[in-house]
Amino acid sequence: MKKLPIGIQTFSELIEGNYYYVDKTALIAELIDSGKYYFLARPRRFGKSLLVSTLKSLFAGEKALFDGLFLQNHWDWSVNYPVIHISFGGGVVNSAAMLDERFRAILDETAEFYRVDLHHDDLANRFAELIKKLADQFQQRVVVLVDEYDKPILDNIEHSARAVAIREGLRNIYSVIKDRDAFIKFALLTGVSKFSKVSLFSGLNNLRDISLDGRYATLCGYTLAEIQSVFSERLSGVDFSQLAEWYNGYNFLGEKVYNPFDVLLYLEQRLFKSYWFKSGSPDFLIRLVRERQYAIPDLENVVVDEAMLSRFDIDDITLENLLFQTGYLTIERVEDLGGERFYHLTYPNREVKAGLNSHLLRELVQSGQATRQQMRIYKALEQADPEQLQQGLTALFAAIPHDWYRQNQLARYEGYYASIVYCCLAALGLNVIAEDMTNQGSVDLTVKLAEKIFIIEFKVLEGKRESGRALAQIKARKYWQKYATGEFQVMLIGIEFDKSERNIVNFEWEAV
Numbered sequence: 001m002k003k004l005p006i007g008i009q010t011f012s013e014l015i016e017g018n019y020y021y022v023d024k025t026a027l028i029a030e031l032i033d034s035g036k037y038y039f040l041a042r043p044r045r046f047g048k049s050l051l052v053s054t055l056k057s058l059f060a061g062e063k064a065l066f067d068g069l070f071l072q073n074h075w076d077w078s079v080n081y082p083v084i085h086i087s088f089g090g091g092v093v094n095s096a097a098m099l100d101e102r103f104r105a106i107l108d109e110t111a112e113f114y115r116v117d118l119h120h121d122d123l124a125n126r127f128a129e130l131i132k133k134l135a136d137q138f139q140q141r142v143v144v145l146v147d148e149y150d151k152p153i154l155d156n157i158e159h160s161a162r163a164v165a166i167r168e169g170l171r172n173i174y175s176v177i178k179d180r181d182a183f184i185k186f187a188l189l190t191g192v193s194k195f196s197k198v199s200l201f202s203g204l205n206n207l208r209d210i211s212l213d214g215r216y217a218t219l220c221g222y223t224l225a226e227i228q229s230v231f232s233e234r235l236s237g238v239d240f241s242q243l244a245e246w247y248n249g250y251n252f253l254g255e256k257v258y259n260p261f262d263v264l265l266y267l268e269q270r271l272f273k274s275y276w277f278k279s280g281s282p283d284f285l286i287r288l289v290r291e292r293q294y295a296i297p298d299l300e301n302v303v304v305d306e307a308m309l310s311r312f313d314i315d316d317i318t319l320e321n322l323l324f325q326t327g328y329l330t331i332e333r334v335e336d337l338g339g340e341r342f343y344h345l346t347y348p349n350r351e352v353k354a355g356l357n358s359h360l361l362r363e364l365v366q367s368g369q370a371t372r373q374q375m376r377i378y379k380a381l382e383q384a385d386p387e388q389l390q391q392g393l394t395a396l397f398a399a400i401p402h403d404w405y406r407q408n409q410l411a412r413y414e415g416y417y418a419s420i421v422y423c424c425l426a427a428l429g430l431n432v433i434a435e436d437m438t439n440q441g442s443v444d445l446t447v448k449l450a451e452k453i454f455i456i457e458f459k460v461l462e463g464k465r466e467s468g469r470a471l472a473q474i475k476a477r478k479y480w481q482k483y484a485t486g487e488f489q490v491m492l493i494g495i496e497f498d499k500s501e502r503n504i505v506n507f508e509w510e511a512v
Contacts, residue, residue, distance in 0.1 A: 022226050022260075025071040027219050028054065031210075037177075037187045039201075040219070041194045041211040043250075043327025044280055045261040047220035048190040049089060052147040055188060056083050059143045081185055082134035083143045084110050086173075093152040096165040103127075103173060124172050131180045141185035144177055150191035153314065158284060163314045167195075174201055193325045195312055212331075217254020222263055224248070234267050246272050249348035251331040262351065277355030282328065285356075286363045288319050296360055296419040297434030297445070302329060302345040309343055320345065328356055350429055358427035364420050365400050373399070378428050381449050384491060386509040393495070396424060397503045414460045417497045418444055421456070440477035453488040455479050459496045467506040470494030480512050 028051075031038065042048050057065050061080035066072045086106050093099045100123055107126055111118050116133045120126040134142050152170065156163040177187055194211060201207055210216045218226075224244070228235065247262040265275040289296065302320045312321050323329040323345075330348040334341055347353035361370055373396040380388035397420070418434075422445060426432045431448035447454040457470040457479075471494025474480070480490050489511070496506040 020230050021069065022222060022230050023069045024051070024219060025054070025058075025066065025069045026074075027216060028058065029071055029074055031216065031219075032186060035208050036184070037207045038189070039194070039207050039209045039211065040188065040190045040216070041192060041209075041325060042190070042220045042252075043259075043325075044192055045259075045276055046327070047260050049087070049147050051220060052085070052087075052145045052188065052190060055143070055145055055186075056085050059083050059186070079140065080138070081140050081143050082114060082138045083145065084130065084134070085145050085147070087147040088151045089148040092155045093166065094156060095162065096169045099152050099166050099169045103169075124176050127173060127176045128180055131176070131183050135183040141183055142180075143185050144187040146174075146187075146189040148191055149174075149189045150193050150195060153195070154193060157314065157317075160314055167314060171201075178206075192327075193312055193322075194310060212253045214252070214254035217252040218257055220260070221250055221257030222260050223255055223257055227258065227263060231263075231267060242272060245350050247276075247349055247351060249330060250327070251348075253331065253334070259349075259351075274351045274355045277351055282326075282356060282359055285319070285322060285326070285328065286359050288317075288322070289360060290363055292319060294319060295415040296357070296364075297415075297422045299323070299329065299356075300346055300434045301332075304343050304345065306341045306343070328352055354427050354429045357423040361420065361423035361427050364416075364423060365396065370396065370399070370424070374424055374428055377424060378430075381425075381430070381447065381452070381454065384452055384489065386491065386493065386507075389493075390504065390507040393421065393424075393507075394504050396420070397497075400502070414458050414497075417460065417495075418458045421445065421458070421495070436479075438477070438479050438482050440479065443474070443479045446483075448488075451488055453480075453483045453490045454493055455483075455490065456493045456495060459494070461496055461498050461505065467496050468494070468508065470496050470506075471508040471510065475510070484512070 040048065040051075058071060058075065059081040060083055061077055063072070063075075063077045066075070086103070088102070091102075093102055103123055104126070107118065107123070107130055111130055111133075114134060114137065116130065116137065118126050118129055118133075120129050131142050131144070149170070152166045153163050156166055174189070177184065189207070194209065195201075210219075224240075227243075243258070243263075243266070247266065248256055248258045250257050250259065259276050261276045261279065266272065288294075302323075304318075304320050304324075308318060309321060309324065311318070312325065320329070324331075327348070329345040332344045332346040334343055336342075347356070361374075373392050376392040377389060377396070380386070380392055397417075422432060422434060425445070425447055433446040433448075434444070436443040436446035443455055444458050445454075445456040447456065455474055457474050459470040459473075461467060471492060474492045474494060480492060483490050492510045492512060494506070494508045495504055497503065498505040
């Protein structure tokens with residue numbers, strides 16, 4: 001079998017035994033030339049481990065693996081550096097003792113590879129000893145690469161006492177990097193989340209965070225130009241607008257990038273599917289949304305300040321930050337106001353929006369009827385059949401178990417009903433706009449399907465209050481006018497719920 005160049009982002013041997021190389025080594029060269037200590041956060045399956053193994057091979061002097069790449073002729077191959085590669089990506093660490101065991105094994109394997117004897121039993125001292133002895137043996141400073149630095153904590157994030165104990169163990173490990181500064185050539189830590197320096201890197205105060213540095217925005221992930229250049233022979237018949245709608249959109253304050261995991265599997269199977277989303281479980285996020293009674297349509301336009309975006313710790317987890325760091329939200333735009341930066345977050349693409357809302361719908365409805373009714377609702381929208389739409393939505397709410405309401409007070413709020421309808425439609429991959437702004441206010445939901453536009457307003461009736469207010473509001477404020485171009489068939493829909501009946505009690509519509 002042909003040897004795979006270590007760490008270069010590849011298309012793997014799954015397709016006809018061929019390899020395709022997306023060369024990121026020019027960016028790697030710039031990274032090495034301009035600094036020493038780095039931190040990079042990216043979502044799972046975004047190429048972090050490939051980046052780390054590329055650096056490992058580069059510093060180890062494995063020149064043959066870089067044939068045809070930028071660094072082949074832009075690197076001093078006469079010098080080899082000792083590399084300590086620490087990866088917490090494999091398996092689950094579920095105690096501080098297991099963390100110690102895993103780290104000791106990594107140190108001992110590295111020492112054995114370089115034929116170094118270690119004598120200290122304390123892990124921090126053993127790590128420091130390894131760095132010093134490797135520097136002495138090679139007469140070169142040491143490279144330290146830490147992959148998935150935060151995974152032991154994230155694996156235990158729902159068990160705070162255990163997560164805190166593991167965090168303290170990791171802090172003990174990472175403090176050694178700062179203490180051995182004189183013997184270190186280069187260090188990179190990668191992970192999904194960005195824990196605060198105070199909580200995890202208190203000693204490593206010169207760590208440079210490049211997670212939102214526009215110069216390195218494309219270090220992981222694929223740009224459109226890279227896809228068109230590297231995979232050119234496999235792009236016949238590819239609908240690039242669909243490819244972008246499904247898999248592009250991740251913004252790290254530079255050029256937007258495609259999810260590499262999705263692109264590779266799409267090019268292998270030629271089907272638009274939720275490859276990345278289905279490769280992980282967002283159960284913890286889903287539970288947080290429910291526990292904090294978050295209005296799900298608001299996820300389309302989350303606004304956070306810089307402090308909130310960078311604040312993350314075991315005892316201070318905001319849902320917005322967690323969604324951003326795990327890749328379910330990305331930066332839509334940045335707004336500077338009075339010297340403060342505000343980040344507008346939204347879904348990166350169709351895959352994430354549909355996948356996350358599908359999970360959220362199952363959590364909110366707690367019923368196996370959701371999928372059946374979704375199909376009915378989609379067909380009703382496709383055929384512009386309001387009666388079928390009303391029946392489908394009514395059946396969806398009727399399928400919610402009574403026990404769910406006994407345990408929650410959400411049914412009294414308009415946002416609960418809007419969230420369920422929003423999740424149902426967004427999970428179908430429809431173009432759903434929450435709080436669609438007009439010059440007269442905002443529409444609760446706008447749904448676009450082919451040449452059809454549906455303007456939807458929700459109300460929850462209080463006692464004997466007069467019905468009909470939802471549709472009346474749409475008409476009074478002329479919400480439809482922004483779409484009155486003749487290009488679309490526009491339908492206005494007012495949906496009203498009764499919190500005691502927990503279902504639709506008035507459904508009105510009008511075509512314009």
